[in-house]
Amino acid sequence: MSVNPSWFLILSALLFSIGAFGLLIRRNVLVMFMCVELMLNAANLSFVTFSRMLGDIGGQATVFFVLVVAAAEVVVGLGLVVAIFRRRHHAVVDDLSSMKG
DSSP states (O other), rough: OOOOOOHHHHHHHHHHHHHHHHHHHHHHHHOOOHHHHHHHHHHHHHHHHHHHTTOOHHHHHHHHHHHHHHHHHHHHHHHHHHHHHHSSSBGGGGGGGGGGG
């Protein structure tokens, strides 16, 4: 029994929409990072689905590079969040202007 690829694309669109909604609504930096990661994983799911449908490995190679960029983004982003947490005990996006110097 095989699953129709359109279900994977629907799931990908749903996950991306949840991530975009959370990114626009929430002000906590950690939650925003999780929403960005959710959006990147939704895009990865669609890349893998199209790669499987077309029988091409290009989509899977793209997913590898997206995961590498996401890992680098998490390292830099969490470094900034730790710097904010050391100065204050909460992390809100509006606090980034206090890091100017």
